[in-house]
Amino acid sequence: MKRITLISTVILFASLSFAIGQVSATKSMEIYLLMGQSNMAGRGPITEEQKNEGNDNVFVLNQDMKWVLARHPLHFDKPSVAGVGPGLTFGIQMAKAHHGVKIGLVPCAVGGTPIEHWIPGAYDAATKTHPYDDAVARIKEAMKYGVVKGVIWHQGESNSSVDKASLYLQQIAELIFRIRDLVGNPNLPFVAGQIGEFHKNAEFFNAQIVKLPQTVKGTAVVTTESLAHKGDHLHFDRRSAQELGRRYANKFIALENNK
Numbered sequence: 269m270k271r272i273t274l275i276s277t278v279i280l281f282a283s284l285s286f287a288i289g290q291v292s293a294t295k296s297m298e299i300y301l302l303m304g305q306s307n308m309a310g311r312g313p314i315t316e317e318q319k320n321e322g323n324d325n326v327f328v329l330n331q332d333m334k335w336v337l338a339r340h341p342l343h344f345d346k347p348s349v350a351g352v353g354p355g356l357t358f359g360i361q362m363a364k365a366h367h368g369v370k371i372g373l374v375p376c377a378v379g380g381t382p383i384e385h386w387i388p389g390a391y392d393a394a395t396k397t398h399p400y401d402d403a404v405a406r407i408k409e410a411m412k413y414g415v416v417k418g419v420i421w422h423q424g425e426s427n428s429s430v431d432k433a434s435l436y437l438q439q440i441a442e443l444i445f446r447i448r449d450l451v452g453n454p455n456l457p458f459v460a461g462q463i464g465e466f467h468k469n470a471e472f473f474n475a476q477i478v479k480l481p482q483t484v485k486g487t488a489v490v491t492t493e494s495l496a497h498k499g500d501h502l503h504f505d506r507r508s509a510q511e512l513g514r515r516y517a518n519k520f521i522a523l524e525n526n527k
Contacts, residue, residue, distance in 0.1 A: 297415075298372065302376060305381050307354075307504055308377035309343035323363045407447075416456065419457070422461040428473040460477055460490070461512060
């Protein structure tokens, strides 16, 4: 009887130790917010090779608000079409740059959303979500496990007409200030992306978004030069989405080095 009790105690202790280890593995993470619309969420096809892509130091806050090892697809805004986006490649590159550090990715993008839906209280009828409010809830949960280090943002296809694009810099500046206030860092790095050059309205919109670093300090913009669509003239293909993730990481690291 004593032997059984001893064995049970050892098993219980081991289980508790494992559980504590799992929790501590996600404490003090460097957290990055992935925000925007479908090209941040990712629509690139997931091949067998991509199913297992990842890094043992890169975690994602899943739909159930649980930290798990990051794998494609990161987002769940539209499960039937969610695929490879820039987020995982970005996270892997940041883990390589910050050796030994746990990276936490917080997917918040919602396909098809205009920037007007990224304000408090705004409702997106197509997805039956509140993009900004839902993101705030996820960000607050993530902050229990580490420090938010920055945002990568890819959105603009829904605001790419001449009339809408002319208002974009003011709208995105307001979003940046809200996020910075939420996380308590007035200098939080924010990297935005151009929309694909293949998009019908890319030229005018991209000419606007590149002005962001001159409008808001601590920001940068990644180019979409030479990137390809997956056949719809709207969404990046798998390789382009991954390349975009690398470009986000490179810009982010440059921002860090310029502090």
